[in-house]
Amino acid sequence: MLKLNRTTEYGLIALTYIRSKPNGELTSAREVADHFDLPFEILAKTLQRLKDQGVISSTYGTRGGYVLSRDLATLDLAEFLKMMEGPVSVVACQTPGAVAEDCGYKGSCNIHKMMGTLNDRFYDFLHRISVEEITRSPLPPVRESVAFQGGEP
Numbered sequence: 001m002l003k004l005n006r007t008t009e010y011g012l013i014a015l016t017y018i019r020s021k022p023n024g025e026l027t028s029a030r031e032v033a034d035h036f037d038l039p040f041e042i043l044a045k046t047l048q049r050l051k052d053q054g055v056i057s058s059t060y061g062t063r064g065g066y067v068l069s070r071d072l073a074t075l076d077l078a079e080f081l082k083m084m085e086g087p088v089s090v091v092a093c094q095t096p097g098a099v100a101e102d103c104g105y106k107g108s109c110n111i112h113k114m115m116g117t118l119n120d121r122f123y124d125f126l127h128r129i130s131v132e133e134i135t136r137s138p139l140p141p142v143r144e145s146v147a148f149q150g151g152e153p
Helices: 004-020 029-037 038-054 077-085 110-126 132-133
Strands: 055-060 066-067
Touching: 004 029, 004 038, 004 077, 004 132, 029 038, 029 066, 038 055, 038 066, 038 077, 066 110, 077 110, 077 132
Parallel strands: none
Antiparallel strands: 055 066
């Protein structure tokens, strides 16, 4: 099962909250943590990562906090996941930088090529979803170009 890690979830929660503030009003890590009952230390590290990646910027001091510094419409979900979790793939052998030794089936795998195709399609899908779409409240309806193509998911 593909699953986002908590850091990624916390990052999306924080970005949704930060972008909901009027006129670039600053948001503190404590405010977000308290509002959503998130662990402060993990959230603070998550916000630092987002700051280091240029998604948000910070102002220090007692009235300090975070604001968006990047247009979230220009940040796609594939890039965001890589920024928060590192390389993401459907199977280990398709992770960028993977070597044949990482796979217990090397030499006998009959689905390697198909998994590569699946991984490419997965990334194409993620590239078509912006973080702006995800952090919009409420979420917009699924666009036809992003909707699942096929039978039951």
